[in-house]
Amino acid sequence: MKELQHLNKYFFKYKWQLIVGVSMTIVSKIFLLFTPELIGSSIDIVNEYLEGQVTDIAVVKKELLINIIYIIGAALITGVLTFFMRQTIINVSRYIEYDLKNEVYKQYQILPLKFYKNNRTGDLMNRISEDVGRVRMYVGPALMYSINTITLFVISIGFMYKQAPLLTLYTIIPLPILSFIIYKLSKEIHKRSTVVQQYLSHLSSSTQESFSGISIIKAYGLEAITSKNFNDLSETSKQKQLSLVKINAFFFPMMILLIGISNLIVIYVGGLQYINGEISLGVITKFIIYVNMLTWPVATVGWVTSMVQQAEASQKRINEFLKIIPEIKNTAQEPSLINGDIEFKNVHFTYNDTNIEALKGVSFKLKHGKTLAIIGKTGSGKSTILDLIGRLYDIDKGDILIDNIPIKNINLTSLRDSIGYVPQDAFLFSDTINNNIKFGKEDATQDEVIQAAKYAQVHKNIMGFNKTYDTVLGERGITLSGGQKQRISIARAIIKDPKILLLDDSLSAVDTETEEKILKHLQNVAKDKTTIIVSHRVSSAKNADQIIVLDDGKIMQSGSHETLIDTDGYYKNLYLKQLSESAK
Numbered sequence: 297m298k299e300l301q302h303l304n305k306y307f308f309k310y311k312w313q314l315i316v317g318v319s320m321t322i323v324s325k326i327f328l329l330f331t332p333e334l335i336g337s338s339i340d341i342v343n344e345y346l347e348g349q350v351t352d353i354a355v356v357k358k359e360l361l362i363n364i365i366y367i368i369g370a371a372l373i374t375g376v377l378t379f380f381m382r383q384t385i386i387n388v389s390r391y392i393e394y395d396l397k398n399e400v401y402k403q404y405q406i407l408p409l410k411f412y413k414n415n416r417t418g419d420l421m422n423r424i425s426e427d428v429g430r431v432r433m434y435v436g437p438a439l440m441y442s443i444n445t446i447t448l449f450v451i452s453i454g455f456m457y458k459q460a461p462l463l464t465l466y467t468i469i470p471l472p473i474l475s476f477i478i479y480k481l482s483k484e485i486h487k488r489s490t491v492v493q494q495y496l497s498h499l500s501s502s503t504q505e506s507f508s509g510i511s512i513i514k515a516y517g518l519e520a521i522t523s524k525n526f527n528d529l530s531e532t533s534k535q536k537q538l539s540l541v542k543i544n545a546f547f548f549p550m551m552i553l554l555i556g557i558s559n560l561i562v563i564y565v566g567g568l569q570y571i572n573g574e575i576s577l578g579v580i581t582k583f584i585i586y587v588n589m590l591t592w593p594v595a596t597v598g599w600v601t602s603m604v605q606q607a608e609a610s611q612k613r614i615n616e617f618l619k620i621i622p623e624i625k626n627t628a629q630e631p632s633l634i635n636g637d638i639e640f641k642n643v644h645f646t647y648n649d650t651n652i653e654a655l656k657g658v659s660f661k662l663k664h665g666k667t668l669a670i671i672g673k674t675g676s677g678k679s680t681i682l683d684l685i686g687r688l689y690d691i692d693k694g695d696i697l698i699d700n701i702p703i704k705n706i707n708l709t710s711l712r713d714s715i716g717y718v719p720q721d722a723f724l725f726s727d728t729i730n731n732n733i734k735f736g737k738e739d740a741t742q743d744e745v746i747q748a749a750k751y752a753q754v755h756k757n758i759m760g761f762n763k764t765y766d767t768v769l770g771e772r773g774i775t776l777s778g779g780q781k782q783r784i785s786i787a788r789a790i791i792k793d794p795k796i797l798l799l800d801d802s803l804s805a806v807d808t809e810t811e812e813k814i815l816k817h818l819q820n821v822a823k824d825k826t827t828i829i830v831s832h833r834v835s836s837a838k839n840a841d842q843i844i845v846l847d848d849g850k851i852m853q854s855g856s857h858e859t860l861i862d863t864d865g866y867y868k869n870l871y872l873k874q875l876s877e878s879a880k
C-alpha cells in the first residue's frame with residue numbers, strides 16, 4: 297500500500313464528498329437489513345396463526361400489511377441512498393482519475409527529450425490511461441465495496457448472532473473459502489486479461505503501422521506477408537481471449553455453488569434446531585436471506601484484494617515517472633528579456649545515452665539581428681547546436697551565453713518563448729492548416745496567418761486546396777508534400793515573431809528557386825532577429841553574415857561566403873560541386 301499513499305492528497309482534497317458517500321453507504325445498508333427481519337417476523341406471525349397461538353386473523357393481516365409497507369419503504373430508501381452513494385464515491389473516483397491524469401501529463405511535459413528516447417510511446421500512453429484506470433478502481437469501486445462489505449457484515453452478523461449463535465457460526469464457515477476462491481480467480485482473470493490486452497495493443501499497433509506504411513507494402517508487393525502476419529497475430533490473440541473466457545466462466549458457477557452450500561447448511565442445521573424447538577421458522581427464513589445478502593459482499597473481498605494489488609502495481613509504475621526530477625532546471629524565476637546575442641565558448645557536449653561526443657570545443661559569437669549559417673557533413677553536430685540554444689540539454693564543458701548571460705541563468709520559459717524553431721522533419725498536427733500555423737501564436741489574426749504563409753511561399757499552395765486554410769491535414773485530411781510541410785512549419789515559426797529563429801535544414805525539400813524566395817523574405821522578416829540556418833546547401837548559407845563549417849563536432853572553417861569560396865577546403869569544394877550540379 298506504500299505506493300498508493302501518493303493518492304492520499306486526493307482523498308484529502310475530496311474528503312467531504314467521501315465522508316458523505318461513506319455515511320450514505322452505511323445508512324443504506326442498515327435500511328437494507330430491515331428486510332430479512334421483517335420477512336422473518338411475517339413468517340413467524342403466520343406460523344403462530346397456523347399453530348393456533350394467534351387466533352385473530354385481523355391481527356395477522358395488520359402485522360403483515362405493516363411489514364409490507366416497511367419493506368417497501370426500506371427498499372425505496374436503500375435505493376435512493378445507493379444512487380447517491382454511487383454519485384459521490386464513484387464521482388470522486390472519476391475526479392481523482394482526472395486529477396491524476398493531469399498530474400502525469402504535466403510531468404510528461406517537463407521531462408527532458410532523453411526521457412522520451414528511453415521510453416516507448418506505448419508505455420507512456422499505458423501509464424496515463426490503463427494504469428490510471430486501474431488506480432481509479434481502487435479509489436472508487438474498491439472503496440465502495442469494502443465499506444459495503446464491512447457494514448453489511450458487522451450489522452448482519454450482530455443480528456444473526458443474537459438470534460442463533462450456533463447457526464451463525466455454521467453459516468459463515470463457507471464465506472472465507474468463497475472469498476479466497478474469488479481472490480484466486482480474480483488474480484488469474486487479471487493475469488489472463490493483461491495478456492489479452494497486450495495482444496490487442498500489439499494487434500492494433502501492427503495494424504496501424506501497416507496502414508501507415510501501406511505505400512511501401514504495396515510498392516514491395518508485401519500484401520500477402522502482411523496479411524499472414526496479421527492472421528498469425530489475431531489467431532494467438534483469439535486463443536488468449538478464449539482462455540480468458542474459460543476462467544471467467546468459472547466465476548458465477550463458483551459463487552452459486554458456494555451460496556448453495558451455505559443455504560444447505562442453514563436449512564440442515566437450522567432445521568435440526570427448529571425440530572428441537574431452539575429457533576423459529578422465521579429465523580431460518582431470515583438466515584437464508586442473510587446468507588444470500590452476504591455472499592456477494594464477501595465474494596468482493598477477494599475481488600477487492602486483487603483490485604488493490606493491481607492498483608498498487610499500476611501506481612508504482614506511475615510513481616516511477618512522477619519521481620523523475622527533470623535534469624534541466626529553471627533556476628531564474630523572474631522572466632528574462634531576450635535580445636538575441638548568442639555566444640558559444642569552447643562548448644563540449646556528449647549525449648549520455650549513446651556516449652557520442654557531438655560537440656568538441658565549439659566557439660562562435662553572433663550579435664542579435666545577424667545570421668549564422670552552419671554547414672557540415674551529416675552527423676557533424678549541427679542540430680545539436682540548435683538544441684543547445686533551446687536548452688534541451690545542458691552542456692558538459694564551456695559556456696553558452698545569451699545576451700552575455702550564462703544560459704542556465706536565463707528563465708527557461710522566456711528563452712523558449714523567444715525561439716522560433718523549424719525542425720529537420722516538419723511535424724504537423726492532424727488539424728487545419730490555419731491551426732497548424734497558429735500553433736506559433738495562438739491569438740494570431742487571419743491576416744497574420746496569411747502573411748506568414750506568404751513569407752514562407754506556401755500561400756499559393758494553400759489557396760489551391762478546396763478548403764484553403766481550413767484544410768485538415770494528417771490522418772483525417774490531405775497529405776502534403778515534404779516541401780509544403782516544411783514551408784508550413786516555417787510559417788509557424790515566422791508568425792511567432794521570435795527573437796531567435798532556428799532553421800534546421802528546413803529548406804531541404806524545396807527547390808532552389810523557392811528557397812531563394814523564402815530566404816529573401818526571411819531577410820526582411822528576420823531583420824531584428826538572430827537567425828541560424830543549418831543546411832547542406834551553399835545556396836542557403838551564402839547570404840549569411842557568418843558561416844561555420846562543422847566536422848565531427850569541431851569548427852573546421854568559418855567566415856563569410858566570399859572569404860570561404862576563396863579558401864581551399866570543404867566549403868569551396870561544396871560550392872563548386874553544387875555550382876556544377878546546378879549548371880547541368
Ligand SMILES: Nc1ncnc2c1ncn2[C@@H]1O[C@H](COP(=O)(O)OP(=O)(O)OP(=O)(O)O)[C@@H](O)[C@H]1O
Pocket residue numbers: 413647649650652653654672673674675676677678679680681720
Ligand atoms: N538525441 C540523441 N541522442 C544520442 N545521440 C544523438 C542524439 N542526437 C544526435 N546524436 C548523435 O550526435 C551526433 C551529432 O548529431 P546531429 O544531429 O547534431 O548532427 P547533424 O550535423 O545535425 O546531422 P544531420 O545533418 O544528419 O542532421 C551524431 O553522431 C548523432 O548520432
